[in-house]
Amino acid sequence: MSSDPNQTPATPPGHNDVLGHVDSPPTLIMVWVAVLALFGLTVALSSSGMFGKYTLFVQLAIGTVQAGLVAYHFMHLRHGDRVVVLTALASIFWMGILFVLFMSDYMSRSRVMG
Amino acid sequence: MTTAVTSVMPKIAPPPPEPAPAEPNYLNINYSLWSWLTTVDHKRIGILYLVSITVFFLAGGIAAGIVRLNLLAPDGAIVSEDAYNRAFTAHGVLMLFFFLIPAVPAVLGNFLIPMMIGAKDLAFPKLNLASWYVFLVGAMFGVWAILAGGIDTGWTLYPPYSSRSSTSNVVPGVFGVFISGFSSIMTGLNIMVTVHKMRAPGMTWGRLPLFVWSLYATSLIQLLGTPVIAITTVLLMVERVAGIGIFDPLIGGDPVLFQHLFWFYSHPAVYIMILPGMGVVSEVLTCFSRKNIFGYHAVAWSSMGIAVVGFMLWAHHMFVAGISFYSALLFSFLSMLVAVPSAIKVFNWTGTLYKGSITFQAPMLFALGFVVLFVIGGLTGLFLATLGTDIHLHDTYFVVAHFHFVMVGGMVLGYMAGLHFWWPKMTGRMYSDWWSRVAAAIIIVGFFLTFVPQFVMGYHGMPRRYPNYPQEFHVYNVMSTAGASILGLGYLLPVFYLTLSLFFGKKATGNPWSATGLEWQSPSPPPLFNFDEAHMPVVVCGPYEYALGIDQMGRGLPEGPGLGSANDPSDKHGESAAPGPMNKETHVVG
Numbered sequence: 045m046s047s048d049p050n051q052t053p054a055t056p057p058g059h060n061d062v063l064g065h066v067d068s069p070p071t072l073i074m075v076w077v078a079v080l081a082l083f084g085l086t087v088a089l090s091s092s093g094m095f096g097k098y099t100l101f102v103q104l105a106i107g108t109v110q111a112g113l114v115a116y117h118f119m120h121l122r123h124g125d126r127v128v129v130l131t132a133l134a135s136i137f138w139m140g141i142l143f144v145l146f147m148s149d150y151m152s153r154s155r156v157m158g
Numbered sequence: 159m160t161t162a163v164t165s166v167m168p169k170i171a172p173p174p175p176e177p178a179p180a181e182p183n184y185l186n187i188n189y190s191l192w193s194w195l196t197t198v199d200h201k202r203i204g205i206l207y208l209v210s211i212t213v214f215f216l217a218g219g220i221a222a223g224i225v226r227l228n229l230l231a232p233d234g235a236i237v238s239e240d241a242y243n244r245a246f247t248a249h250g251v252l253m254l255f256f257f258l259i260p261a262v263p264a265v266l267g268n269f270l271i272p273m274m275i276g277a278k279d280l281a282f283p284k285l286n287l288a289s290w291y292v293f294l295v296g297a298m299f300g301v302w303a304i305l306a307g308g309i310d311t312g313w314t315l316y317p318p319y320s321s322r323s324s325t326s327n328v329v330p331g332v333f334g335v336f337i338s339g340f341s342s343i344m345t346g347l348n349i350m351v352t353v354h355k356m357r358a359p360g361m362t363w364g365r366l367p368l369f370v371w372s373l374y375a376t377s378l379i380q381l382l383g384t385p386v387i388a389i390t391t392v393l394l395m396v397e398r399v400a401g402i403g404i405f406d407p408l409i410g411g412d413p414v415l416f417q418h419l420f421w422f423y424s425h426p427a428v429y430i431m432i433l434p435g436m437g438v439v440s441e442v443l444t445c446f447s448r449k450n451i452f453g454y455h456a457v458a459w460s461s462m463g464i465a466v467v468g469f470m471l472w473a474h475h476m477f478v479a480g481i482s483f484y485s486a487l488l489f490s491f492l493s494m495l496v497a498v499p500s501a502i503k504v505f506n507w508t509g510t511l512y513k514g515s516i517t518f519q520a521p522m523l524f525a526l527g528f529v530v531l532f533v534i535g536g537l538t539g540l541f542l543a544t545l546g547t548d549i550h551l552h553d554t555y556f557v558v559a560h561f562h563f564v565m566v567g568g569m570v571l572g573y574m575a576g577l578h579f580w581w582p583k584m585t586g587r588m589y590s591d592w593w594s595r596v597a598a599a600i601i602i603v604g605f606f607l608t609f610v611p612q613f614v615m616g617y618h619g620m621p622r623r624y625p626n627y628p629q630e631f632h633v634y635n636v637m638s639t640a641g642a643s644i645l646g647l648g649y650l651l652p653v654f655y656l657t658l659s660l661f662f663g664k665k666a667t668g669n670p671w672s673a674t675g676l677e678w679q680s681p682s683p684p685p686l687f688n689f690d691e692a693h694m695p696v697v698v699c700g701p702y703e704y705a706l707g708i709d710q711m712g713r714g715l716p717e718g719p720g721l722g723s724a725n726d727p728s729d730k731h732g733e734s735a736a737p738g739p740m741n742k743e744t745h746v747v748g
Binding site: 127135138141142145146148149150151152153155156 | 482
């Protein structure tokens with residue numbers, strides 16, 4: 045196997061050095077447990093009928109919190125520099141394009157050209 | 159735009175001496191199969207991708223051959239109607255997901271991006287190798303689906319047919335697409351991080367070769383779009399396997415939702431396929447016209463423009479699917495917008511050719527073919543973006559001809575141009591000039607004969623994907639099939655002369671085309687880490703200083719090997735170009 049040409053040994057922990065900012069195992073485990081608990085809550089809500097017709101919105105909100113926890117902790121967003129945070133926000137903006145143009149169809153489909 | 163007349167050449171550094179052949183180079187450093195299967199060298203991984211996608215291109219071509227042969231007779235010439243459905247689906251799935259999408263990014267991008275920016279490798283070499291294995295795993299699922307009897311839904315996999323009614327192998331095929339998407343994400347991520355973080359000193363964003371810009375834009379689409387198709391395919395499998403209603407209206411789903419999600423990825427995926435080809439063309443046109451690119455910044459930013467606008471116009475595939483009229487108006491307008499950056503590229507390419515010292519070696523022939531066919535494919539796209547004409551032309555052979563003009567006429571020719579341009583660098587061997595020009599001519603002629611009749615058929619109303627047709631379309635289908643056979647011959651020729659070049663071709667110099675990019679500053683084939691460790695490149699100027707006759711390190715361009723063989727594409731005698739600076743008054747633009 046060829047050696048990794050980009051390996052730079054003895055690099056001091058720098059601004060972009062993610063390994064220098066790894067969360068402690070208890071923190072990671074707590075986040076993991078929280079994500080699983082929210083998953084359990086989603087499953088429970090789906091059969092409880094507690095929120096009626098708003099169940100879907102509540103479940104989507106829970107899913108958003110789960111995704112945020114994963115991005116913030118497991119994907120090291122909390123230690124990312126501005127470019128990384130901007131990139132993450134750009135992906136949310138991209139999703140916004142999908143939803144906005146998508147809803148342009150669903151919200152105006154019943155209207156008839158007069 | 160700056161304009162200068164360079165009839166008096168400034169003093170420039172002399173051409174560098176021909177770099178000594180790298181001993182060992184990346185090819186001969188280890189011959190074992192294990193060394194190839196475990197390599198993390200971006201060049202070897204590019205070669206692994208090259209071999210893999212060539213196999214899928216041939217398989218997809220065989221499926222296309224079945225389709226075209228069957229259409230020789232109005233009632234189907236060789237296969238049953240069901241087998242016909244499976245053949246065109248196999249053609250679509252293999253060509254799109256396992257050839258077109260990885261072709262330039264994974265083969266040429268892997269091989270060239272680090273060399274073009276002066277780096278030793280991609281940012282994540284092991285992720286790069288993983289992407290090839292993931293691609294293979296996905297491809298194996300696709301092959302399983304085909305060998306087990308195939309899929310009969312068409313490559314678009316529209317539910318509820320695909321989720322409820324089809325008895326074909328939808329799940330393994332869809333799962334293969336799902337897995338191979340991760341390979342695409344890994345490649346995109348790798349290229350993007352590499353371009354951000356590993357550029358050589360002096361390689362500013364304004365000095366990046368346009369091939370790098372185009373792959374950067376492609377990577378953006380791969381990163382942002384592919385997760386959506388991954389989610390969509392999972393939802394489709396969940397509906398088909400578990401009966402959970404997502405897209406099937408009988409169980410509470412919405413089939414138009416699938417089309418929205420599918421095309422949100424699959425329309426930008428068209429730009430994943432075409433943008434890298436555009437990058438190749440920018441490199442080749444400048445080199446073989448000995449001109450600086452016209453409008454560097456316009457071409458670079460138009461790549462980004464296509465990547466961004468390309469995400470906002472997917473629903474023009476759905477004008478007759480029952481979407482809102484107001485929404486259709488909006489998407490029609492947005493679809494027109496993407497013509498702007500596309501046209502910017504074409505105008506700048508023709509500006510580059512203007513008053514150039516043009517030569518017609520194989521890469522240039524393929525690149526010129528790209529420009530012509532892409533213009534036709536692009537302009538006919540405007541017909542389909544227009545609401546009124548789309549209702550007439552939707553799901554007809556007009557659409558088939560349109561997207562083949564872009565995908566095959568554009569992308570495949572761009573890929574061929576790139577393969578022929580960088581083949582000497584990749585292999586260290588020159589191929590037959592004469593045969594390569596013949597192949598380019600055959601491919602372009604065969605292409606026109608195959609797809610121009612389809613425009614006529616489509617305009618007259620022949621639907622796509624139908625195995626039977628009225629007698630009036632017979633002559634057009636025969637013409638199309640005849641063209642496809644010529645096209646097939648044209649594609650087979652490079653397989654032979656490129657393979658033969660590996661054993662009998664003349665040894666290539668480091669810079670056989672007298673080109674300016676950093677990738678030409680290392681020996682052919684390159685050493686393991688691309689450049690001499692003691693003399694890593696330092697960039698002092700833009701990527702296309704052909705008028706001044708200097709490379710990106712500010713050194714003069716070599717005079718070329720001057721082998722004088724009629725069979726050598728690097729031959730600068732006769733009608734071939736003068737190497738080095740342009741030998742006539744030159745307008746320096748852009």
